[in-house]
Amino acid sequence: MLGTLINRFCFGLRILLGLMMGLLAIPVAMQVISRYTGIIPTFLWTEELATFLFVWIVMIGSVIAVWDGTHFDVRITPDATTPAFRLLQNGIVHVSIMAFGALFLFYGIEYAEFGGKQRSVMMRANLIITHVSVPIAGGLWLLLAGYRFSEAVAQFLNRESLSS
Template identity: 35%
Template sequence: MGTFLTVVRFVLNGYFKLLKVVVSVLMGLMIVPVTLQILSRYTGIIPRYIWTEEAARFCFIWIILLGATIAVKEGTHFEVDVLPTPEDPKKVAILRLVVCAFMLLFTMVFVLNGWAYAIFGYNQTSELTGISMVFIHGAYLLAGISWLLFLCEHTLTAVSVLLGNTEAVKHLKGDPNVAR
């Protein structure tokens, strides 16, 4: 399982880096319509643009969902530390599997409903920007699928630790030897 897990981790780390770049670009792009909104509202220099509000809202939706995806990969989303982190790596792995199981329930809601939502938006277009709404509604489906991929990585890592792979221990969340 070690080699397979290494390949999975390599591919998902590349995807993770791509997501961080996309979120950064979207943050930069969102500055443009928001700045235009502010300038048009408080100065007479430029006319009021209606499309800017919609463009900012669409960027914001993608930023939120991709940001949540990044947090799932980092193991910092949808988790609350109620109990102290166990010292034994196998207990940490069991705790990680429990967290992944609960997160999987929410992930499946996003995947199944995201699919229906994307189909719903397929034949619709935005009135102001003319963008097909599938590009907006599809963000929920993409987030759900991405969460599923990252949860599979976390699950494989935890199972690998339970099977005695000492190399996988450093990838468990909560291990004090892992640099975050």
């Protein structure tokens, strides 16, 4: 039930990510055309907009990567052959992501408040627009990695009960 809900949420994030990537092409194209052709005047706000979109694309992409398990992890031991060792290996990855998520959430709130007191140079937009992506992503990492960890524990316990 909860997994299905999270899958739908991440599907929505994928759609949003695709839209944002398409939207990012517009200010970047405007920058390239204005710099190399002179057909249109140089708009300085396009660089800020591209940066804002890029920050959100990275943070949304990282949330999807945590859910899909495609966020990189470094294995310093061979892949586990036993269920207990597999749980340990995957558990370390999930708990590490949860720890970083908690740090991003905790310190990201202060970071977002700091951004809320600033404005961008060209667009005069409140920088909380980008700064708030840090605690949001951290909170989602924490939740999604926690769910994946609970799935790994449940899978281990089910295997253990089946083998008994």
